[in-house]
Amino acid sequence: MTTASLTGVIPPVCTPLTPEFEVDVKSLTRLVDHLLDGAVDGLFVLGSSSEAAFLPDAHRRVVVDTVVRHVAGQVPVVAGAIDMTALRVADHARTAVAAGADGIVVTAPFYTRTHPAEIEVHFRTIAAAAAVPIYAYDLPVSVHSKLPGELLLRLGAEGVLAGLKDSSGDEGGFRSVILGKRDRGLAFSVLTGSELTVDSALWMGADGVVPGLGNVDPHGYVRLFRAARSGDWAAARAEQERLVRLFTLVGVGGPHMGRGSSALGAFKAALYLRGIIDYPTTAVPQIPLDADEIAQVGKHLADAQLL
Template identity: 80%
Template sequence: MTDAAPLSGVVPPVCTPLTPDREVDTASLTRLVDHLLDGGVNGLFVLGSSSEAAFLPDRHRRTVLDTVLGHVAGRVPVLAGVIDMTAPRVVDHVRAAVRAGADGIVATAPFYTRTHPSEIAVHFRTIAAHADVPLYAYDLPVSVHSKLTADLLLDLAAEGVLGGLKDSSGDEAGLREVILGRRDRDLPAFSVLTGSELTVDSALWMGADGVVPGLGNVDPHGYVRLYQAAARGDWETARAEQERLFRLFRLVHVGGPHMGRGSSALGAFKAALFLRGVIDHPTTALPQIPLDDDDISQVRKYLSEAALI
């Protein structure tokens, strides 16, 4: 890992617009990037969960990398997800991301295989050894079925293996333990980013450096306002903005009982971007069930209530 300033601010996990025949819609993708940059975001994260990375074949991943990195052209840092089951597979993605010019890479613990914490440490060390950009650990136990402990993360940070954390564990006490441990162990370069759209004000108050919000695709300006209010110590304004975004986030449930939670959320993000005129199609990757017309009408209602259309 190379030395770099700690990442902070609003770093949305960029959705991957698709055409009706499920190719990457590069024209919509560049408009989405412009929408996020116009919102004042501090960085971008491609090929994460909100990017539908788990559904994208490798050629689509490469298209996303080349399109976004070429369009951003160094204006903000771009992190690239290199998520796969085990270290040898992840390393292939690392090579592609570094070759494309990514400023950092993001990896989960191994999954499908059953691994011990000591093997998870080897996993991250192996990935870092094949990259000359910062490596961010993505704590996502709901998907990978392993929780990254504070001790593991901080030990790897002290070794120079990890440059930061995207915490999507939903464990607020665990997040606080990492933040306190970073201070106690004098690791100021280790970035701590929350992945929860709903408790950003609380995470920033605890000392987190920023947020990676899927809903930030839909309303980047709102998350930037929240972050800036917190940065200047205006916690009342930060709370009010968080509460507005909390209400807007209810759009992820429009799919109700007729599809999976992930399908509903990703479909809602894309429907919102379509309704806002940012992307051309709200298509989601197979085998996700698409939103129907009634679902999209509900998304429109939430956008209207949030004064976004």
């Protein structure tokens, strides 16, 4: 995989769990087959939709080993090395590389407060530890640091970073990175994590999308991407609007649980109802959806003709 090749639809793969909170390997391989059947262009394991923050290290290793082995080179597999600071992240990165991951996805440091100069050291440290492309993950809602666009572009020009997965919600900043990449002629992959505005991001010049909802409906996101790439913006908009309506399933958990519990629970409930995974289990301490809420997810799937 070259630095410029991570494009298209790269879903952040959910991590199926058993009721005892072990990785459900059989369900994970079925989920991978479901995504490959949707003609996705790559897979991202151990990101936010993978519940990476909730998984012990042994679970993380099982996920990377299972997905890399099952994909067997059909598409690139990038792995999140998400942890608080550089030395811990470097350990995760080396483990993922040893398992065969094609790239590593890294946030800014968190828990500790860091200066942009320290964030730069962080990325340089991980790049030195892993002989695969490194992708920055801009996720300020979780790590409390917004990645500066100029820093990303400079590290991209130096070959430290191969690209950006942007989940910041800062559309202006995202567009500035796209413009900066274009103006400097960089081989730097710019991916949006904002699954509800993919058509807009692609119109601005984004290289692809990392959609959590893509676990549930990879075919829809692939249709959207292909329509945009062919210049059929009306078709891209129509597909995006259908996916926006489907995305309302993330709210079925209501006010008695966190938004993350509701969204990840809804994704897993949808996969369970579609027969792709065996259990809708989410990792503790997330609050699970109850039977009525899972039934609501089913109604959303039926409305989208996915059930």
